[in-house]
Amino acid sequence: MEKYPVFETERLILRQITMNDIDFLYELYTSEEVLAYFGMxxxxxxxxxxxxxxxYEKHLESGGPMRFAIVEKQADKMIGTCGFHAISKAYKRCEIGYDLTPDQWGKGIMGEALSPLISYLFSDKGMNRVGAVIVPYNKASSRVVEKLGFKQEGLLRExxxxxxxxxxxxxxSLLKKEWLQ
Structure with missing residues (x-):
């Protein structure tokens, strides 16, 4: 069975979400502030x-979507999640999704967290294209993916x-050849 890799950046650790994270997930996914941009x-x-x-555990067994806990290294505290879904293995594409607690917004954390995830998708998961679907009024999220090299392709109505x-x-979207430049 596949295992979740662990990614470490300057400030963060990305690891598998476990049952120990239930309270955090409940708080995160009941926050109106977070969900205003999330689409759920x-x-x-x-x-x-x-x-x-x-x-998440079942999907891992089938090679499906993965969702990582984003942990602030210094405080050893979970502050958000990121991962990928909408996988098409035949077409070598997927979409990313992510969220952070509002007190962490605007600190460059999500770009730092997504960078090793995107590298993993291109190198280990064999993806050629990674997409991101973002509501137009979430300007901060758009800036995050644009800084990572994503290009806006168009508007998906309703x-x-x-x-x-x-x-x-x-x-x-971001293509593998663009990421490797």
Whole structure:
């Protein structure tokens, strides 16, 4: 069975999400501030967080999506998550997703966290294209992927459904040859 790699950057450790992270996930995914940009409704119980962790483990067994805990090294504290999903092995593509607690926004953390993940997707997972779907009003998230070299391709009209409302999303992508330049 495949295992989650552990990535270490100057300030962060990316590791597998475990049952020890349930309280953090529950807080994160009930935060209106975080979910305003995320494209999902708040979870309604810690049982849902438990199911999320169980699904991450099941997906690992099938070579599916992976979601990493982002841990601040100095404080040894989980501050967010990142990962990839919407995998098409035949077409060698996937999409990334990520979130941080609001007190960590604007510190350059997500770019630092995504860099080793993107390298992993191109080198170890054999991807040729990595996408990111971002609601237009989330300017900070757009800046994160643009700094990493992603290009905006277009607008996906009413692509995200959250709390009964449809939202447009910008589609960004990064190609392996661009990342390796």
């Amino acid at each position: 409704s708040p979870i309604d119980s810690k049982d849902v967080a438990v199911s999320m962790v169980e699904n 692509y995200i459904l959250q709390d009964g409302h449809a939202y447009d999303a910008n589609m960004y």
